[in-house]
Structure formats: C-alpha cells, structure tokens
Amino acid sequence: MDLCSKHKKNLIEEAGLYFEKRHNLPPLSARVYGIMVLSSLEGYTFEELMEITQASKSSVSTSLNLLQQLKFVEYYTKPGERKRYFRSSGSFIQNMLKEQYGTIKADLELTEKINDFNKKNNPENYRKKGYLGSIFHVFLEQEKKNIEQTLERIKDFKEQN
Amino acid sequence: MDLCSKHKKNLIEEAGLYFEKRHNLPPLSARVYGIMVLSSLEGYTFEELMEITQASKSSVSTSLNLLQQLKFVEYYTKPGERKRYFRSSGSFIQNMLKEQYGTIKADLELTEKINDFNKKNNPENYRKKGYLGSIFHVFLEQEKKNIEQTLERIKDFKEQN
DNA sequence: TGATCAGTTCGGTTTGTTCCGAACCAACTA
DNA sequence: TAGTTGGTTCGGAACAAACCGAACTGATCA
Numbered sequence: 001m002d003l004c005s006k007h008k009k010n011l012i013e014e015a016g017l018y019f020e021k022r023h024n025l026p027p028l029s030a031r032v033y034g035i036m037v038l039s040s041l042e043g044y045t046f047e048e049l050m051e052i053t054q055a056s057k058s059s060v061s062t063s064l065n066l067l068q069q070l071k072f073v074e075y076y077t078k079p080g081e082r083k084r085y086f087r088s089s090g091s092f093i094q095n096m097l098k099e100q101y102g103t104i105k106a107d108l109e110l111t112e113k114i115n116d117f118n119k120k121n122n123p124e125n126y127r128k129k130g131y132l133g134s135i136f137h138v139f140l141e142q143e144k145k146n147i148e149q150t151l152e153r154i155k156d157f158k159e160q161n
Numbered sequence: 162m163d164l165c166s167k168h169k170k171n172l173i174e175e176a177g178l179y180f181e182k183r184h185n186l187p188p189l190s191a192r193v194y195g196i197m198v199l200s201s202l203e204g205y206t207f208e209e210l211m212e213i214t215q216a217s218k219s220s221v222s223t224s225l226n227l228l229q230q231l232k233f234v235e236y237y238t239k240p241g242e243r244k245r246y247f248r249s250s251g252s253f254i255q256n257m258l259k260e261q262y263g264t265i266k267a268d269l270e271l272t273e274k275i276n277d278f279n280k281k282n283n284p285e286n287y288r289k290k291g292y293l294g295s296i297f298h299v300f301l302e303q304e305k306k307n308i309e310q311t312l313e314r315i316k317d318f319k320e321q322n
Numbered sequence: 323t324g325a326t327c328a329g330t331t332c333g334g335t336t337t338g339t340t341c342c343g344a345a346c347c348a349a350c351t352a
Numbered sequence: 353t354a355g356t357t358g359g360t361t362c363g364g365a366a367c368a369a370a371c372c373g374a375a376c377t378g379a380t381c382a
Contacts, residue, residue, distance in 0.1 A: 011278055018271055022264050024185060026370060037275055040283040046329070056372050061330060082328060082380070092275060096268045100261055103183050107257040110179055114198055114253060117172055122201040187340060207358070217342050222360060243349070243358060324382090331376070338369075346361070352354090 004052055011038055023099060028055055029063040033072055036088035043075070043087030071095070101148070165213055172199055184260065189216055190224040194233055197249035204236070204248030232256070262309070 004012070015034035019025045025033065031053055035044065044052070049060050064086060067073035074089035089095075165173070176195035180186045186194065192214055196205065205213070211221050225247060228234035235250035250256075 008278070008282070011274065015271060015275065018267070022267060028370075038278055038282075041285060057329075058331080058373075059371050062371085065330090084328080093268060093272045096272075097265065100265050100268070104258065104261050106179070106183060107254065107261070110176060111254040111257075113172065114176065117169070117199055121169070121199075189341075218359075219343075219361080220341050223341085226360090245358080326381075327379085329377090329379105332374090334372085336369100336371080338367105340365105340367080342363105342365080344362090347359085349357085349359105351356075 008038055023096065026063070026066070028053060028059055029066050032060070032063045033067055033088070036067075036073055036086065037092040039087065041087060043085040045083050045085060049086065105148075169199060184257070187224070187227070189214060189220055190227050193221070193224045194228055194249070197228075197234055197247065198253040200248065202248060204246040206244050206246060210247065 012031060012034040015037060016027070016031035019030035019033055020027055023030075032049060035049065035052060046057075046060060046064070049055075049064075050057060053060065055063075064073065064075075068075075071089060072095050073086055075084040075086045077084055173192060173195040176198060177188070177192035180191035180194055181188055184191075193210060196210065196213060207218075207221060207225070210216075210225075211218060214221065216224075225234065225236075229236075232250060233256055234247055236245040236247045238245055
C-alpha cells in the first residue's frame with residue numbers, strides 16, 4: 001500500500017529540505033516533520049514512518065524524540081492500543097515563529113552588550129556606524145515589543161478560533 | 162604587542178559562540194565576525210586576524226570569504242597599500258535582523274503552500290488545528306507586513322542618524 | 323512462563339565539516 | 353628577472369553528526 005501520493009512526497013521533500021536548511025534539523029528529522037505538517041490529525045505510527053522514510057527503527061526513534069523535545073511533534077494513543085500515533089503539535093507556523101522570535105530576542109540582548117562595549121572602546125565607531133547610543137537603544141526596545149506582540153497576536157488569534 | 166584586551170577577548174568568545182549556535186557560522190568565522198563587531202571602523206588586517214585567532218592563513222582566508230559572501234564583513238584599502246583592512250559591514254543588528262526576516266518570510270511562504278495542501282487533503286486538520294483558512298491567511302499577511310515594517314524602520318532610523 | 327509487540331539504547335560505520343600546511347598565483351619592488 | 357608580499361586553492365587529517373543493525377527493555381498476551 002502506498003502511504004503517500006506523488007504530490008505529497010514532493011511537498012514533503014521540499015518542506016524537509018527547508019527545515020533542514022533554515023531551522024537546521026537533521027535530515028531525517030526534517031523529513032519526518034515535513035510528513036507531520038502535511039498530514040491529517042490522525043498522524044502516523046512508528047512503523048508507517050519507517051515505511052515512508054525508508055529509515056531504520058533507531059533513526060526514526062531518535063528523530064521523533066528530537067522533534068518531541070523541540071515540541072514540534074506529539075503523540076497520542078488510542079484506548080486499548082499500545083501503538084503511538086505521531087502528529088504535529090500546534091501549528092507549524094507558530095512553532096517556526098516562536099523559534100525565530102527566540103533568536104531575535106537573543107540578538108537584541110547581544111546587541112546591547114556589544115553597543116555598551118563599543119560606546120566605551122570604539123566611540124567613533126559607535127557614532128558613525130549605527131551603534132547609535134541611547135536613542136537607538138530605546139528604538140530597539142520598542143521594536144522588540146513589536147515583535148513580541150506579533151507572536152502574542154498569533155497565539156491569541158488561534159485560541160479564539 | 163597585544164592586539165586585544167582581556168575583556169574584549171571574553172566578549173569575542175561570547176559573541177563568537179553565539180554566532181556559531183544561533184546563526185550557524187563555522188567556529189572560526191563566528192569568532193572573526195565577533196572580532197569585527199567589537200572593533201573600530203579601522204578594522205584589522207589579514208595578519209592581525211591570524212595573530213588574534215591563532216588560526217592558519219588558509220582558514221582565515223576561507224572564513225573571511227564566507228563572511229564577505231554573507232555581506233557580514235567588507236574590506237577597504239588605504240591608498241598606496243596592498244593590504245586589506247577588514248571590518249564589519251553595516252551594523253551587526255541590522256545584519257542579524259535581515260537574516261531573521263528572510264527566514265520568517267520564507268516560513269510564511271511555505272506556510273501558504275502547506276495550508277493549500279491541507280485545505281484540499283486534510284480539511285478536518287485545516288479546520289481544527291490552526292490552519293484556519295482565509296481568515297488566518299489574511300491575518301498572517303498583516304503580520305508579514307508588520308515584520309517588514311520593523312526592518313524598514315530600523316533601516317530608516319539608521320539612515321537619518 | 324514464553325512469545326510478541328512497540329520502542330529505546332548502544333557501538334560502529336558512513337558521511338560531512340572544519341581546519342591545516344604546502345603549493346600556488348598575482349602584484350609590486352629591487 | 354628574482355624576490356617579497358598578500359592572499360587563494362587544493363588535498364588530506366581530525367573531528368563531529370547522522371544513520372544503521374543488533375541487542376535490549378518493558379508491557380501485553382497466550
């Protein structure tokens with residue numbers, strides 16, 4: 001039995017490649033997550049994932065554990081069955097944006113440190129090159145809030161719908 | 162001669178580690194970029210970078226080429242000299258945000274494709290799980306603009322100051 | 323109790339990345 | 353033209369990441 005249409009396979013490949021490059025997941029994890037986001041809420045079993053990816057038991061296990069740790073994937077069980085059904089947890093875009101937001105936040109924090117240093121040690125740099133001191137600092141604070149709010153709105157939006 | 166104070170060395174290490182993890186640069190490239198963002202507009206020569214990083218000629222060359230390709234670093238020359246002086250191009254935070262923005266944009270594009278697919282193939286998923294159809298789509302469009310504007314504002318701010 | 327099922331853990335192989343030294347090139351200098 | 357300076361390119365060593373098979377665990381079932 002074919003678990004996957006041709007078109008779906010192509011999309012999985014595209015999404016997988018994408019997660020690998022941009023969000024640097026290991027190749028197999030990336031493809032597994034690709035499968036999840038393109039699948040119904042039903043999800044897939046361990047076996048089916050082996051079948052689709054043509055990967056080994058241990059590799060699939062490791063990949064699923066990583067994805068669960070990242071909160072990208074979750075599983076549920078059907079009463080009476082021991083098998084787990086794996087599916088994407090939350091929406092794909094929310095997971096991705098949350099990650100990006102974390103990075104941006106960390107960027108801004110590092111920026112503060114760097115600005116402080118340059119203010120003291122490379123004042124000419126600090127002025128001319130865009131390390132614009134307290135005004136810029138305030139400005140960035142504002143943008144930081146802006147970005148935070150975007151994520152909040154997405155969260156709220158989803159909860160209300 | 163010591164090209165680098167103790168305090169600066171620590172910051173370089175911290176920044177380097179950060180670029181390595183979050184923006185996945187190779188270790189040496191990450192440290193070199195750390196040096197750049199913590200240095201005056203004067204920049205450093207190839208030799209000085211070898212001295213500070215204790216790395217080989219070829220490694221420094223490769224690193225600088227990567228950083229230039231990413232537009233993180235640029236060089237200038239002094240009239241009459243053949244030597245290049247390397248320095249961070251643009252402000253660090255701008256470079257970082259630009260990168261993040263690119264990722265978010267790509268995320269949103271992939272989201273559209275995935276939503277389209279799920280709409281057709283996993284309609285129940287599409288409804289229940291946050292793939293909320295055209296409303297969500299419109300909503301995301303708006304957020305996309307929001308994020309774009311943040312970057313624009315940073316750019317404008319810097320140009321005006 | 324033994325057998326089976328669902329998944330994990332552990333070494334080892336394969337694959338890929340990062341860095342190095344040595345040879346090289348291109349521009350200038352004596 | 354030969355030598356020096358500033359930097360690049362190439363092949364390989366050292367290390368790390370990704371995946372595999374085989375042995376294992378822990379739960380259920382006959």
